[in-house]
Amino acid sequence: MARQATAVGSNDGIGSVAGSIFKWTVLTFFLVFTFFPLVWLVISSFKTNIELQTAPFALPQVWQFGNYVNAVQVAELPRLFLNSVIVSTSSTALAMLITSMAAFVFSREKFRGQQSLLNLIIAGVLVPIIALMAPYFRLTNVLGLYDSLWALILTYTAINIPISTFLMYGFMKSIPAELEEAAVIDGASFYQRFSMVIFPLSRIGLVTAGTFVFLFSWNEFIYALLLTSSVRSRTLQLGIRFFTSQFFTDYTSMFAAIVLTIIPSVLVYVFMHEKIIKGLTSGALKG
Amino acid sequence: MKRTLSGLMMVTLMLLLALPVFASGQQEQGQGEIVLNFPTFWVGQDSKAEPLAQLVEEFNTQHAGDIRVVIEPNPDTDGYRDKLNTQLATGQAPDIFVFNPDPTTFQYYDSELLFDFTDYMDDTWAADFQQSYLNESTRDGRLKTIPYEIGITPIWYNMDLLNSVGWDAPPATMDEFWQMADDLKAADIVPTSQMTGGSNAWTSMLWYSHIMASLGGPDVWDRPLGDPIYVQAAEILGRMFADGNTTRDAVGGDAGVSGGHYMAGDTAAFINGPWYIGRIRSDAPDVHAATALAAAPQAGEYGGAQIGFLLSNLAAGNTDDPAKAEAIVTFMKFMTDPANVQQVSEAAGSLFAVKHELGSGADPLQREFVRAANDATFVVGHFQSQYPVSVVSEFGQALSALALGATDAEGFVQMLVDANN
């Protein structure tokens, strides 16, 4: 295994007691800070809107299971959910594939204009995406993709190119050259160096960037609304917004819908992450 | 130099925007059937969602084989507006859509994107409407949107709270109003609901409009921004934020805050339109029963005014196809048919620019709205209907500065003037 729990406080006295107190204070603080929203969200999803507004931190007087009935009744929730899964996984997979290829070339090869091209792509991280509604709408129509799942898959993949190239580049650059050189001596070609050496060793980067792309695609709202018009290509975030109307938002039913939709993503996150991290540490051990 | 550059920029913009559209939207046509897409935010939990869906279904049955209207659900009003603006900026108007009339969106009248109803609005059709709303929707002699839903926003008083401190009728003048406020505060009741948050500081923007109407009369909005009465009205509104006259979370609060306090019985006076009836009836039945509607207390020369405005117009994308034009007009006439409007009105509690009966099933508070509108000495639009979005979005910022003492009433108006440039 990688690092053992070096039991702080096992052998160096007073300093480590202070260290231990400090450590658990920090960890507990963040535990409360991050866990609280979820608890609050779940409890709030059982309240009435008046209770939410006037006593946001009290328990509901009567637990409103009706909110969940409302949430389930959002038109075509399963379909929206399926679309979200397709869009998020496809854009994640596509983005991972193409940006790892590009990052490989940027980090392990040399060619003219390499650095400026990389800088140009990375600068894309800074673009305020909200300013691009008109061009993206036009582009999607030109490509004939309006109101299709591909419209969202391509848009989300493209929007995430800068950040995931940036992350993948960083990780690939830190892979020691010796590992690759050994493969070259064994006669590995350009493609084999990518597929057999660098790509597998970049799992850590893939997980990091992939999580990012997935979450972005899962939570994105503005472009999902802009580029689609029917249930065959719409995602969950639009379903959740069915609880907002012009003059009033039914927050508690909306929260119920959010709770329903985050359960699968939390489960996916926990299992996927655990699996990949495991593979990753065992891989590191071999290396 | 500048001209070459200008030309260059122009050509580039053309290239960027005028790329051919290979596949825009849906393919229409199914054996002569005309499909009209109707993106709208009257879906989901909107009170008009169900009656609208019913109407459209009815229409589609009546015209089966000829015309089919397809509702495209666009939840989230802000998102709907962003999408519509984007579509129009790229030159593609939806077939049928909801148009929020304000000075910013009326700019669309200058384009060829909107269907022109001027020649279709004959005397028979026009007779169904209240003339003033048709006038408001006409610019340079062209009627490019059909007035539909309107808003009346009288002051709401919780009479249980007023009675509890010895007031059996709403205050008629500002002096009485402040007296009432003091009596309420003595009993630990907050006099008014206010807010500076959201995109337009809605509740407080309506208070401001009422005060302005009382100071300036029917032609109040003819006065240019910067006129002394804007300052005078700001002083009165500023006082509503001071001395405990509103809740402590009013600065920065949104519509949930101002409405929430009224529904919880924390505050005695509030402003909103008829669309809020259904909400308050289900969430706070006691407050619903205790609510009386009134004109604003008289602050200046003019009393008894109401704030009324076009809330949503119906619009359509321009078309060269006479059959499609015919279909659009047919649908619009169907939507604005008094019997159909009555159906939506009673189900949703909303008010309309189309004259119609109100059946016995209507909510008593909805009747109060109609009475308030009929009793009004005159009706003027709200501040938001008179100024472009840039000024409206600065209103809440200027108001919070005023309420926090970061500026005075003159500074408040100056911020609005600056945003107007």
Add this chain to the structure above:
Amino acid sequence: MIVQSRKGNRLGIILFLLPVLTLFTLYFIYPLGFVFVTSTLDWNGIGTPQFVGLQNFLDNFQTRTFQISVRNNFIWLFALGFVQIGLAALVAILLARKPRGWRFLRTVYFLPNVISQVAIAMMWAALYNAEYGAINQFLEMIGLENLTHNWLGEISTALPSILIQQVLYIGYFMIIILASTMSIPESFYEAAEIDGANVLQQEIFITLPMIKDILVTTMTLAMAYGLRHFEATFLLTNGGPANSTSVLGIQLYKELSALDYGHANAIGATLVILGILMIVTIRAIGSRGAAADRMQ
């Protein structure tokens, strides 16, 4: 060290870059062209555009709200870049030692990233609320009534209130740094232990240098988010009170809503330019640092 380019790789390089470059051109170069072109126009998206040169930029620079927004963007940039990353690194280093329950903690720390921002913002608005908010109720309970505030509604407290809640959501960056920290070979620490280095010394002299690259990476990203910051402020204060929490993203959105594409995209262009300056600065500092490393 970069592996030397070998013969026959040229086609491979082109093939590997092609997908990214195609999409990047379509989804970044073309739209940015649109942003920069429209930033020089007086255009409402409907009528005929007028070329106005740099007038939109000059107009913006002279607006007080724009100036406040730029200042706030820099505050965000530093708060996210240094404070947030600092905290993320601290927690990552603590977790890398695998204290009891570290897997559980790692998952929980990440949870806020999975929950919608709308819900999180609602909760914070409720926490900060002056009338029934938990923070004020707590202060009143312990007798510190004079410390209560209308947290999001006062000029002195609004910006810090939003900053604190955003800076403390370290989950995503923490995970990145943690993954990197945990891949440091155990033998490094064993050797240090034998040499008598205590835990703190190990972290300072082994961990930090080993994760320096990832720290710079995450810091750059966090700073970019500082410049692009929009959502939490939009949901919590919409830039108020009195524009005191406004950032460029908020102003851009307001101009777009007002159909003022010229001024809106001038803000967009300003953001891109500021961002490029930021990256160039970080790279310059980075390469100077690298040069200094070589000197030693």
